[in-house]
Amino acid sequence: MNKTTSEPAVSARHGMPTAGAKYASYPTVNLPDRTWPSKVIEKAPVWCSVDLRDGNQALVNPMGHERKARMFRLLLDMGFKEIEIGFPSASQTDFDFARWCIENGDVPDGVDLQVLVQCRPELISRTFEALEGARTPIVHFYNSTSELQRRVVFEKDVRGIKRIATDAAKMITDMAAKAGGGYRFEYSPESFTGTELEVALEICNAVAEIVKPTPENKLILNLPSTVEMSTPNVYADRIEWMCLNLDNRENLIISLHPHNDRGTGIASTELGLMAGADRVEGTLFGNGERTGNVNIVTLALNMYTQGVDPMLDCTDINRMKDVYEYSNQLVIPERHPYVGELVYTAFSGSHQDAINKGMKAAAKANSPIWEVPYLPIDPQDVGRSYEAIIRINSQSGKGGIAYVLQADYGLNLPRNLQIEFSREVQAITDAEGKELPSSRIHDEFRKLYVDQPGARFKYVDHRTYPDEKVKGRRVLEATILDGGREVRVNGVGTGPIDSFVDALARHAGVEMSVLDYSEHSLQRGSDASAISYLEMEHGSGKLFGVGINTNISSASLEAVVSAANRIVGTTAG
Known part of the structure; x- marks a missing residue:
């Protein structure tokens, strides 16, 4: 790819090489009439979970059958219409699981199972064996197209890389026709973010010409941020550019598959949807290679908080967390958006006071619109409760203490009493240096004001x-x-x-x-x-x-x- 130049850093710090001398900045896209910045997301994309493939391959201890089956059942219950169930040509384990899903998975009508395969003849043949008897399965084939991999991995020019993709497309469509039809197709120019736009366009158009998509059976063109290499706006520019220049766009489904190397996978996906994409591949809570795949739950609930139906059932987020942690043997961080143990808590006194007042105002207003400071979503909508919204430590204030005593014990402390008692609690938390549970706060309240042991x-x-x-x-x-x-x-x-x-x-x-x-x-x-x-x-x-x-x-x-x-x-x- 042609790289733009940047001024080298003035000096290296702490032994790091001078940035400008070692790293080249990512090229921007010449798209003066871009439209995505003024758009908003108004409907959910087609969601495809890749937890059982991308997520599984990134685990220290890959899932066995039971862990996969439990994850698969959760994905169905959440309402996913497309689920990538594995790479059946890569291992007997994946092959057997694909057969189990087809024969024993109780897959509802309207749910399409997807399998991944490289553009290699022997792997394609094995993949079709795994899919025998499936209803409208998606064959997702890919090959890497990036300038770097063309040069150092495959040692092929653009024509050679395109030939790999088109040969695979021809073999897959022929085998699907012989099998009686009913197949859907997805192609990914893997390492799209490292591929020149003109090259990606040429290869995608060549594949589409062979597949011959129709309004009834559109081709999924997946444009992955296999490695996140730029700011999200540049990824959005690339998506809009492809949407504008692809042949037969009306019969294509443009899919995003972002990773999170720069920590902006969510933003890249949201901007990519504004830029014209129709579909998103990701994992429930972002598990995947390196820093992970894009987090579908966060994306879905972001849409929900903006009044958009995400078309996924996230009402039991605790179950989703439990299954994710069981199947992946990973722990979701306490501050993870929407699901983390602490995301519906407040330690800061000013936050606690605002939440306390916001809850009361919301109850009084009786409005359908959720408006509570510091809580962008009603925890009850995802199966969480208000019980742990406020927890008390040395950073807490009178509002938080008052809320805990009111919510858990029905005590409506006058304002001056809130101030007085908060000083007592503050002295305890300062001395002990740890959080106080609501039961301890209540005990201290009774000890000071009601029970008064040893009082005259x-x-x-x-x-x-x-x-x-x-x-x-x-x-x-x-x-x-x-x-x-x-x-x-x-x-x-x-x-x-x-x-x-x-x-x-x-x-x-x-x-x-x-x-x-x-x-x-x-x-x-x-x-x-x-x-x-x-x-x-x-x-x-x-x-x-x-x-x-x-x-x-x-x-x-x-x-x-x-x-x-x-x-x-x-x-x-």
């Missing part, structure tokens, strides 16, 4: 009656434990809480007054518990108390005791 005061009972001396005021008589000893206290106020605060303040010898109070039910039903939150001001500041009781009045008085215990502790300390 404990509420037992109370009664109230009108104050005979002052109209509109009430007297409260309460029984409490003070250091384990039962005592009676009396107070006067406008209501039970005010009266009890007066009684307890005089008994403990501290100043305190109520700043704010709120309450709610913890669960439905006649035996529902009530929880009371009470913000108290005292001599050196303000703090919260919390009470939980089946009786709302008792819950509020327990909240007063909770605050008093914390004030006494603060005063003593």
